Amino acid sequence: MSNTRIAFIGAGNMAASLIGGLRAKGLEAAQIRASDPGEDTRAKVSAEHGIETFADNAQAIDGVDVIVLAVKPQAMKAVCEAIRPSLQPNQLVVSIAAGITCASMTAWLGEQPIVRCMPNTPALLRQGVSGLYATSEVTAEQRQQAEELLSAVGIALWLNEEQQLDAVTAVSGSGPAYFFLLIEAMTAAGVKLGLPKEIAGQLTVQTALGAAHMAVSSDVDAAELRRRVTSPNGTTEAAIKSFQAGGFEALVETALGAAAHRSAEMAEQLGK
Ligand SMILES: NC(=O)C1=CN([C@@H]2O[C@H](COP(=O)(O)OP(=O)(O)OC[C@H]3O[C@@H](n4cnc5c(N)ncnc54)[C@H](OP(=O)(O)O)[C@@H]3O)[C@@H](O)[C@H]2O)C=CC1
Numbered sequence: 001m002s003n004t005r006i007a008f009i010g011a012g013n014m015a016a017s018l019i020g021g022l023r024a025k026g027l028e029a030a031q032i033r034a035s036d037p038g039e040d041t042r043a044k045v046s047a048e049h050g051i052e053t054f055a056d057n058a059q060a061i062d063g064v065d066v067i068v069l070a071v072k073p074q075a076m077k078a079v080c081e082a083i084r085p086s087l088q089p090n091q092l093v094v095s096i097a098a099g100i101t102c103a104s105m106t107a108w109l110g111e112q113p114i115v116r117c118m119p120n121t122p123a124l125l126r127q128g129v130s131g132l133y134a135t136s137e138v139t140a141e142q143r144q145q146a147e148e149l150l151s152a153v154g155i156a157l158w159l160n161e162e163q164q165l166d167a168v169t170a171v172s173g174s175g176p177a178y179f180f181l182l183i184e185a186m187t188a189a190g191v192k193l194g195l196p197k198e199i200a201g202q203l204t205v206q207t208a209l210g211a212a213h214m215a216v217s218s219d220v221d222a223a224e225l226r227r228r229v230t231s232p233n234g235t236t237e238a239a240i241k242s243f244q245a246g247g248f249e250a251l252v253e254t255a256l257g258a259a260a261h262r263s264a265e266m267a268e269q270l271g272k
């Protein structure tokens with residue numbers, strides 16, 4: 001990406017994470033621009049990353065190689081239609097918006113190389129994971145550019161079918177929130193069992209971190225790691241049996257199904 005010029009449309013949370021990752025990877029501030037209607041948002045991203053910012057999206061995309069659409073899904077149609085007259089045919093459009101299909105973007109932007117992806121908030125710490133899907137207009141060089149963009153904040157995984165992005169959204173896009181919910185619930189349960197809140201919180205968060213590190217670095221799968229914690233007729237077995245009696249696995253499947261369904265539903269509702 002040594003010479004790639006990138007414009008971010010929308011300079012909110014996810015854009016700022018990506019910009020931070022790119023700067024940490026060595027991209028020059030002059031290679032990156034961002035546009036956003038918020039004066040404070042522009043001032044913040046400009047102060048933090050030393051990049052030029054714009055109130056006008058068309059001005060921001062002038063002459064860049066890659067345009068990252070980082071606005072809310074509800075704003076995508078208006079943003080795409082407004083930049084359409086200013087697009088160059090070879091400019092790669094990368095969208096991170098949940099539930100907005102390549103077909104909708106093509107209808108709003110015209111024929112344009114598009115990479116649709118789904119990152120997640122740990123991108124802020126360069127610990128994110130993203131699924132990526134490219135339309136047939138995307139060249140090998142542009143695939144590389146998109147991959148390097150998302151790799152700057154974590155792991156980037158290519159998908160062969162666009163529909164799989166609904167599942168990626170359900171698993172990893174929304175996924176951090178599920179772990180936060182579990183952290184909240186375990187901390188509250190620890191308090192109910194007699195621990196001070198701060199200690200219950202620290203025990204929970206450090207356990208989550210340790211377990212995630214083990215799952216990442218171990219050569220055995222999560223089921224085996226779980227088995228190694230679970231002594232026969234011990235405390236873990238008592239807890240796991242209780243989770244399973246309450247339908248834990250089925251509940252997770254239902255919850256992720258709801259997220260994937262919502263992603264597809266947003267495509268229907270917002271894609272017209
Ligand atoms: N948050 C998450 O966990 C994830 C989010 N995403 C996707 O990333 C996208 C951005 O989300 P996130 O960063 O959280 O949202 P934010 O609200 O933090 O950022 C969006 C930014 O876009 C600005 N904006 C609004 N309208 C326009 C416009 N017409 N032109 C330029 N900028 C505009 C907003 O300004 P203002 O606030 O003034 O309206 C805001 O600063 C969404 O589409 C979401 O689906 C993907 C993966 C994970």
Ligand SMILES: O=C(O)[C@@H]1CCC=N1
Pocket residue numbers: 098169173174
């Ligand atoms: O909740 C949402 O719709 C967005 C997409 C994935 C995470 N947050």
